[in-house]
Amino acid sequence: MPLRTDALDRLPVRSVLPALADALTTRGAAVLSAPPGTGKTTLVPLALAGLVSPGTGSARSAKDVRRVVVAEPRRIAVRAAARRMAWLLGERVGERVGLTVRGERVVGPGCVVEVVTTGVLLQRLQRDPELPGVDTVMLDECHERHLDADTAAAFLLDVRAALRPELRLVAASATTDTEAWARLLDAPVVAAPGVAHPVRTVWAPPTGARPVRPAHGTRVDPALLAHVADTVRRALREEDGDVLCFLPGVGEIARVAALLGAGGAGGAGTDAEVLQVHGRAPAAVQDAVLAGSAGRRRVVLATAVAESSLTVPGVRVVVDSGLAREPRTDHARGLGALTTVRVSRASAEQRAGRAGREAPGVVYRCWTEAGHGRLPRFPSPEIAVADLTPFALRAACWGDPDARGLALPDPPPAGAMAAAREVLRAIGAVDGDGRATGRGRRMAATGLHPRLARALLDGASLVGARRAAEVVALLSEEPPREYGTEVAAVWRAARRGGDGYTARWRRETRRLVAALPGPDGAGPADAAAAAGTPDDTAAGLVVALAYPERVARSRGERTYLMVSGTRAETAPDSGLRDVPWLAVAAADRPVGSASARIRLAAVIDEDTARRAAGALYSEDEEVGWSAPRRGAGDVTARRVARLGAVELAAAPLERPDPALVRTALLDGLRSEGPGLLRWTREALSLRQRLAFLHRELGEPWPEVSDAALLARAEEWLGPVLGAARRRDDLARADAGRLLTALLPWATGEAARLEELAPERVEVPSGSRIRVDYGGERPVLAVKLQELFGWREAPRLAGGRVPLLVHLLSPAGRPAAVTADLASFWRDGYRSVRAELRGRYPRHPWPEDPATAQPTRRTTAAARGGTGRAR
Incomplete structure (x- = not known):
């Protein structure tokens, strides 16, 4: 077939091809900014390879041909780009334009332009950094900030600096945010004009009685999905052309597809053909989407794979749910998962642009115009959030x-x-x-995640190369939910199945077997080790090898503890909930949940757990403070065998290390407070006096709050901690005697304790009355008759603080409060005397208390009677 020059000449990027060629000639690198639909992905590689002329769509001579590798972030984009370029040349894929993705290579001997995933490019760079025979590498869609693309760019810059300065590098972006890439590559920006088809925005937020709940984890409110389906129907009624609808994931696509087929609030389903496009979609479906409509209107439900890497012919309308999926990794728990996030403004513009690729279009955004301004400007770079x-x-x-x-x-x-x-x-x-x-x-050469590479290499010698490869292939791509949650059952279903997942699984299995050492991928111990191992056991062992920290032991119905320390739960209807041990293959932690949710796991036994997670096995003496939910805590000393956080066996430890016991006692004090000690009345009084002096005078008088005492526990509890072995030993320790260690002996101030904060004060009657330091001010509570003749109570803390005197009746009940005795005798005493004299006639109530004789006795006793002092 002839070169399709008309189609090539219509691509707007053609106008900047001379500038791009000049930048590569003079600088060896360039950043190409070209909006979607300009031919960035298709015409530019052909021009760089010399298959078409930079100035026109005509072919060039064979001597001008250069080999170009184009790296795309997704397999579906690789196939689409290769197919489109081959079509422009009038050829089939595999002739001068080929493709390579993991497990599939369509490249003939005359291939000049090869489209690969960034993962494949990284594998090649690590095998041979010089990339022999390659003249130019183009990193497409670099604005999406996938980690593989960022890494490939870094490696290529190293190659240019150290090995091949002549290797040309193009970073192609569909956005105008190219300055950072220009600085990174030390290269000029070449900007191509966009397709001048306007896209009108229709703001279409949900308007139901119940507000839509924000997405949590991978859960999307069904009300939003119902609204998206209704918006698609609205778009079909109001506009012409095919509809491209963006949704965050495969599950949401299936749900909206079902709603469109069943009808919404209006009742009837849509007459349009509904197609589902995502990374797991069968190649036939992807081909049908990219081939265009055969007359019937289409609704294409897609994930972010259709944002910028693909052109879907016939699309005039975009319906955007406003959601996307990004990876998140919980490093503390060793769990990774996708989470649903609000789309960035840059991504929203990319999505809207799909409606204007071929003609004027419309985008229906399922959020408000005000909410649009609150969206993040760009998506998070994968390096910031991924494993x-x-x-x-x-x-x-x-x-x-x-x-x-x-x-x-x-x-x-x-x-x-x-x-x-x-x-x-x-x-x-x-x-x-x-x-x-x-x-x-x-491990790196397998192209697998290192965990899965470990399971493949070690599992091959234990269960056989074929079976290890089959299980690892299952773990490489999470199987459909209808396959179940138990790995061995999923494995059997995959062997029987005939769907797209099974086809990919078989292809990946063949690749992995070939990647293993030895004939047909078999290791030397393959046959002997695999003999007699049931499939269920093999599945569990391989999963445990991949994720040893996710080996989990049952803690009761549906609840497990992973060796990493993470709690996990199975689904209520799962057949895994009653088994003692699991090897967890897939789990996530829902937002707000303390436990992980097990999505896929294999049944194992303790021997398998120990074998796979042996590096996490330990036998230790564990001495600590154990505080039961109900009851008093105490020192526990055990010899414990553990697999990570999972306890396997324990026995009492008769002679624990004293240093560990001391640490445990300190932990107990921090947990339960100084109340573990014996606080006599005298001890409490000393603590209150010290608190008073610290408050009024500060240093060197120590702070004696719970926190302060615990912070200095080693200092004042040293004698007890050296001898104590359990809670009872602390309970027998006299806190008051120990507390004296904190007195300011070094400065000599300790000797002034009685002067500054006396425990008791002698009153005119001769009684020594205890001062109460428990309140904001020190209080002296004493019977009124014992203070006759006392014009002023002593002041404490070096004269700074007057005693607050609580004057008591003969029965010991409060009669008056004063800090100024002279004033009380002059002004307040008369009313107290008038009120109490009749009630207590046997006690003296002199007219002038300031000059009266103080007494602890009744009037009769004072005259020589038998009355007792009160």
Whole structure:
């Protein structure tokens, strides 16, 4: 077939091809900014390869041909780009334009332009960094900030700097935010004009009586999905052309497809053909979408794969749910999952632009115009949120374990890198310095996540290469939900199945078997080790090898504890809920939940758990403070065998290490407070006096709050901590005697304690009355008759604080309160005397108390009678 020059000449990017060629000639690198629909992905590689002329759509001579590798972020984009370029050349894929994705390669001997995933490009760079025979590498859709693309750019910059300065590099972006890439590549920006088809915006937020709940984890409110389906119907009524609807994931696509088929509030389903496009969609469906309509209107329900990498012919309308999925990693629990987030403004513009690729269009946005301004400007770069274990292994194999020398748009977070290196050390992929081991390089060569590579390599010798590869292939792509939640059952279903998932699983299995060492992928111990191992046992062992920290032991119905320390639960209807041990293959932690949710797991026994997670096995003496939910805590001392956080066996420890016991006692004090000690009346009084002096005078008088005492526990509880072994020993310790250790002996101030804050004060009657320091001011509570003749109570804290005197009746009940005795005798005493004299006639009530004789006795006793002092 002839070259399709008419189609090539209509692509707007053609006008900047000379500028792009000049930038590559003079600088060796360029950043191409070209909106969707301009031919960035299709015409530019053909021009770079010399298959078409930069100035026109005509073909060039064979001597001008250069080999070009185009890296796309997704497999579906690879196939679409290769198919479109081959069509423009009038050829089939595999001739001068080929493609390679994991497990599939369509490349003939005359291939000049090869479209690959960024993952495939990284594998090639690590096998041979020089990329022999390649003249130009184009990183497409770099604005999406996928981690593989960022890593590939960093590696390519290293290659240009150290090995092949002539290698040309193009970073292609569908947005105008290209300055960061220009700085990174030290290259000029070449901007192509966009397609001048306007796109009108219709704001179409939900208007139901109940507000739509925000997305949590992977859960999307069904009310929003129903509204999206209704908006698609509205778009079909109001506009012409096909409808492209963006949804966050496969589950939401299936739900909206079902709603469109069943009809919504109006009752009837849509007459349009409904197609579902996502990364797992069968190739036939992807081909049908990209081929265009055969006359019947179409509704294409798609994930973010259709944002910028694909052109869907016939689309004039976009319906945008406003949601996207991004990876999130819980490094503390070792769990990774996708989470639903609000789309960024940049992504929303990309989505809207799909309606204007071929003609004027309309976008229906399922949110408000005001809400649009609150959207994040750009999506989060994957390096900031994803599991960095594969990246860390690539960096180690590249010779830069910390990735500090890599020219990345954003540096990797330190915590995520530390967690990744810990995983790599545990599986033997890197040494103590973080350098890649030979085993780590073999893992990297598989193209798998390092965890799965470990399961493949180690599992092959234990259960056989074929079975290890089959289980690892199951773990590489989460199976359809209808397959079940138990790995062995899913494995059997995949063997029987004939759907798109099964086809991909079989293809990946063949690839993995071929990646193993030995004939047909079999290791030397393959046959002997695999003999007699049932499939269920093999499945559990391989899963446990991949995720040793997710080996989990039952803690009761539906509840498990992983060796990582994470609690997890099975679904109420799961057949896994009554088994003692599980190897968890897939789990996530719903927002707001303390426990993980097990989505896929294999049944194992304790021997398998120990075998797979042996690096986490430990036997230790555990001495600590145990505080039951109900009851008093105490020191516990045991010898414990553990698999990570899971306790396997325990026995009492007769002679625990005294230092550990001391630490446990301190933990108990911190947990339950100084009340564990024996606080006599005298001890409490001393503590109150010290608190008073610290409050009024400050240093050197110590603070004696609970927090302060616990902070200095080693200092004042040393004698007790050295001898105590359990709670009862603390309860016998006299806190008052111990507390004297905190007095300011070094400065000599301790000797003034009685002067500054006396425990008792002698009153005119001769009684020594205890001062109460428990309130805001010190209080002296004494019978009124004992203070006759006393014109002023003493002042404490060096004269700073007057005593607050509580004057008591002969029966010991409060009669008056004063801090100024002279004033009370002069003004207040008369009313107290008038009220109490008749009630207590046997006690003296002189006219002038300021000059009367103080007494502890009744009047009769004072005259020589037998009355007792009160």
